[in-house]
Amino acid sequence: xxxxxxxxxxxxxxxxxxxxxxxxxKYWTLQQAINGAVRAGIPALGVWRDRVAEVGTERAAQLIxxxxxxxxxxxxxxxxxxxDPAEQRKALADNRAAxxxxxxxxxxxxxxxxGGLPDSDxxxxxxxQRVADRIADLVPYASEHGVRLVLEPLHPMYCADRAxxxxxxxxxxxxxPHPAESVGVVVDTFHVWWDPALAEQIARTGRENxxxxxxxxxxxxxxxxxxxxxxxxMGDGFIDFDTIGGxxxxxxxxxxxxxxxxxxxxxxxDGDEVLATMARRFVDLVLPxxxxxxxxxxxxxxxx
Amino acid sequence: xxxxxxxxxxxxxxxxxxxxxxxxxKYWTLQQAINGAVRAGIPALGVWRDRVAEVGTERAAQLIxxxxxxxxxxxxxxxxxxxDPAEQRKALADNRAAxxxxxxxxxxxxxxxxGGLPDSDxxxxxxxQRVADRIADLVPYASEHGVRLVLEPLHPMYCADRAxxxxxxxxxxxxxPHPAESVGVVVDTFHVWWDPALAEQIARTGRENxxxxxxxxxxxxxxxxxxxxxxxxMGDGFIDFDTIGGxxxxxxxxxxxxxxxxxxxxxxxDGDEVLATMARRFVDLVLPxxxxxxxxxxxxxxxx
Numbered sequence: 260x261x262x263x264x265x266x267x268x269x270x271x272x273x274x275x276x277x278x279x280x281x282x283x284x285k286y287w288t289l290q291q292a293i294n295g296a297v298r299a300g301i302p303a304l305g306v307w308r309d310r311v312a313e314v315g316t317e318r319a320a321q322l323i324x325x326x327x328x329x330x331x332x333x334x335x336x337x338x339x340x341x342x343d344p345a346e347q348r349k350a351l352a353d354n355r356a357a358x359x360x361x362x363x364x365x366x367x368x369x370x371x372x373x374g375g376l377p378d379s380d381x382x383x384x385x386x387x388q389r390v391a392d393r394i395a396d397l398v399p400y401a402s403e404h405g406v407r408l409v410l411e412p413l414h415p416m417y418c419a420d421r422a423x424x425x426x427x428x429x430x431x432x433x434x435x436p437h438p439a440e441s442v443g444v445v446v447d448t449f450h451v452w453w454d455p456a457l458a459e460q461i462a463r464t465g466r467e468n469x470x471x472x473x474x475x476x477x478x479x480x481x482x483x484x485x486x487x488x489x490x491x492x493m494g495d496g497f498i499d500f501d502t503i504g505g506x507x508x509x510x511x512x513x514x515x516x517x518x519x520x521x522x523x524x525x526x527x528x529d530g531d532e533v534l535a536t537m538a539r540r541f542v543d544l545v546l547p548x549x550x551x552x553x554x555x556x557x558x559x560x561x562x563x
Numbered sequence: 564x565x566x567x568x569x570x571x572x573x574x575x576x577x578x579x580x581x582x583x584x585x586x587x588x589k590y591w592t593l594q595q596a597i598n599g600a601v602r603a604g605i606p607a608l609g610v611w612r613d614r615v616a617e618v619g620t621e622r623a624a625q626l627i628x629x630x631x632x633x634x635x636x637x638x639x640x641x642x643x644x645x646x647d648p649a650e651q652r653k654a655l656a657d658n659r660a661a662x663x664x665x666x667x668x669x670x671x672x673x674x675x676x677x678g679g680l681p682d683s684d685x686x687x688x689x690x691x692q693r694v695a696d697r698i699a700d701l702v703p704y705a706s707e708h709g710v711r712l713v714l715e716p717l718h719p720m721y722c723a724d725r726a727x728x729x730x731x732x733x734x735x736x737x738x739x740p741h742p743a744e745s746v747g748v749v750v751d752t753f754h755v756w757w758d759p760a761l762a763e764q765i766a767r768t769g770r771e772n773x774x775x776x777x778x779x780x781x782x783x784x785x786x787x788x789x790x791x792x793x794x795x796x797m798g799d800g801f802i803d804f805d806t807i808g809g810x811x812x813x814x815x816x817x818x819x820x821x822x823x824x825x826x827x828x829x830x831x832x833d834g835d836e837v838l839a840t841m842a843r844r845f846v847d848l849v850l851p852x853x854x855x856x857x858x859x860x861x862x863x864x865x866x867x
Contacts (some may be wrong), residue, residue, distance in 0.1 A: 381803040387759065416720040418757035419784055419801040429759040453722035455691065455733040480723055486786045497723040499685040 271300045273542050276549065278331035280305035280474070280519035284533060289313050293326045299534040303329040305474075305517040306364065308357060316363045323364070330447075332368040332472055333361040333514035334393045334408065339393035339502060340374035340386040340423060350374075351393065355400050362404040368471050369401070370409050370445060375420040386423045391433055392419070394442065402441045409443045409471040410434055414450045416486055427451055427460040434469055443471030449478055449490050452498045458506050465510025473507050474517045475500065475545055483523070490520045493540040503550035511553070516545060575604045577846050580853065581585055582607035582635035584778070584823035585614045587836060589830045593617050597630045603838035607633040609778075609821040610668065612661060620667045629667070635819035636672040636713065636749075637665040643679035643697035644690045644727060655697065659704050666708040672775050673705070674713050674749060679724040690727045695737055698746065706745045713747045713775040714738055715762055718754045720790055731755055731764040738773055747775030750811060751823070753794050756802045759810075762810050769814025777811050778821045778850055779804065787827070794824045797844040808852035815857070820849060 279296050281287070281304060287295060289310040296304055304323060311319045311333070323330055336357040341347050354501035360530050363371045373390045376383060394408060401408050410430040424430055427444060432444040444464055451457055451497055464470035477496030483489040491501060583605050585596050593614040600608055608627060615623045615637070627634055641660040645651050665673045677694045680687060698712060705712050714734040717726035728734055731748060738746040739741050748768055755761055768774035781800030787793040797804060829837055 277850065325668060376801055381801055382806075383757070383803060384806065414719060415757040415785060416718070417783060423757075425757050425759060432759075453687070453719040453727075453729050455736075458688075478723060482720060482786060482790045484788055497680055497685055499687060502686075534691075 267473040273546060274300050274538055275302060275512070276516050276546075277301050277538065277541050278303035278305050278329075278515040278517040279534065279537070280334065280517045281307045281310045282334070283518055283519075283520045284530045286364055287530055289319055290322060291530070293322055293328060295530050295534055296328055297326050298531060299538055301534065301538065302327075303331045303515050303517075303520060305332045305334060305370075306330055306366075307334045308360065309421075311360060311364065316360045320364045324481065329515070330364045331517050332370050333357065333366055334519075335370040335372050336397075336408065337372040337411075337422075338374035339390050340377055342377050342380065342389070344414070347389075347393065351396055352535075353531060354393075354397050358397070358401050358404050358406045361406045367405055367407050368409045368443070369406050370472065371412055373422050373424045374414065375418065375423060378445075379408070381473055383418070383423055390423060394433060395436070398437050398441050402433055402438070407441060407443045407471055409445050411447060413446045414453075416482070421487075423427075426454055426456070427464070428456055431460065431463055435461055435467075439468040443469045445472040445474060446503075447468065447474040447476075448498050448500065449474075449476050451473060452478055452503065457503070461503075461506040461510060465512070470507070470510050470512045472514065472517065473512060474519050476518060476520045477520075485523075488521045488523050490522050492520060492522075492525065492536060493544045500539055500544045501548050504545055505551070508551065509553050516541070516549065576848060578604050578842055579606060580608050580818070580820050580850075581605050581842065581843070581845050582633075582819040582821040583838065584609035584638065584821045585611045587822055587824045587829065587841070588834045589825075591834055592707075593623055594626060594833070597626055597632060599834050599838055600632060601630050602835060603842055605838065605842065606631075607635045607819050607821075609636045609638060609674075609819075609823060610634055610670075611638045612664065615664060615668070615838065620664045624668045633819070634668045634670040635821050636674050637668055637670055638823075639674040639715075640701075640712065641674050641676040641726075642678035643694050644681055646681050646684065646693070651693075651697065655700055658697075659699050662701070662708050662710045664703050665710045671709055671711050672713045672747070672749075673710050673777065674715055676715055676717065677726050679722065679727060679766070687722070687727055694727060698737060699740070701791075702745050706742070711745060711747045711775055713749050715749045715751060716754055718757075720786070725791075730758055730760070731768070732760055734774060735764065735767055735771060737761065739760050739771075743772040746773070748773045748788060749776040749778060750774065750807075751778040752802050752804065752807055753778075753780050756782055756807065757850045761807070765807075765814060766811040769816070774811070774814050774816045776818065776821065777816060778823050779845075780822060780824045783826075791825075792825045792827050794826050796824060796826075796829065797822070797848045803849045806853050808849055809855070812853055812855065813857050820845070
């Protein structure tokens, strides 16, 4: 029943859009993640910068390329809410380095986690404005390097400490002043599944050509002691992947689907078993709507 | 410096809009909460149904009235997402009982926590529709009893298990089909502070005459092991009460301001000390914008 039980894993076309985000196998080195993905027949990696730093960017790019894998995204840039000008300059320099890294790795998607409220600051309106200003600072450099800044709305429970960007609608507003090829957005089911405006805003990502990445994992309860580690394997929690996946498909998105799970139990498990489960759940829960033809209820499909 | 240090607490007019929600002093009986509020010069109570059940509704109403206190709201009705028809009927019966209780207690505000996803169900769109249907079922009974159903958007981290109603905008949409005097909304800072649409949606509550209650407490980190107990005393966390309070004031809202804090440390502390801190923080952090005249930047105030 597992994906890898059906002959050589490399030939399982059902996995052709699946990407392993290296955060899912936190204790694997980059080389181990590459080898694990190859063994499991997973053709792409979403790579965190700490894994790239292990071997250096050029070498990381070569290792991934030599293994025949794609890089679906680089995680992550961002943390742009500082008030202090020196801190702002430092953040911009770090983001420019991340842009260069993404280009070297051969991905055009740099995932951006924008940052929370700076120490002792409660001015969320001001913090959001600074994010807009810093994105504007970075767009020319990203554009020169052929890299897209991919804005990630995070679950509102991370608003204070990780991202004042809390909804997909807000991400699209933040992206709006910039060309679609320079600033996109990512839909991560964990962060946005609860949003009553989700159907409408996902459709809008399609109309505005902003949907750059789709990440899947589940919402588990109870919330973990470290709230960051609350993510679950698809199927273990409350998220309706069929419905959200259908909305994503209807935008025309046909790119990689990354599985990014921060979860202490998954991190403690055997990596190959995690990837086998991940591939099986992907095929069972995520792929069905991703594979269907787009919803035919669109006006441009009406014969009348 | 405390509110109670300035003469007889009963005469401190700065506390005239402050209401103690009985959840803040969880281990106090109704009688203890009444006595504590009187000692602290707090003129109103937001009452939970378990405290009312201790003595019976008629007796609870009399005790509160005899102490010279108001009831700012009854907490709570709701939990309307059941799929099973028998469960739905049970929920409706329980909500009708809560409506009768509110009327007997002399408050027109029944706070509604709508409920999360039923067991093993992931259809959030369907759950939200059932909430809309059950609200419609309840409106005539509420209206006959002069009670307003006050819809409470809860923080999205409670979407799976407590309330599929997650934003103020969604609450206003849910209220829209019904008369404003029958269905209102509550702004609870803890639940909505992160919302990028908050300014706009609070202003809308004013235009649509839906703002029935204002509850304050802070957003603390880390999220508590029991996520329900993450609320903090105003000033201990990340919320900008000045800004949100100004938006609320500008709607014309001049009713009670309830302090409702679920927090194990606050529950373990001496109740009178909690009320003294609460009154002081209210005066320092919440009252300043609540007392100012409305923002003069409105178009109808422009001489031109």
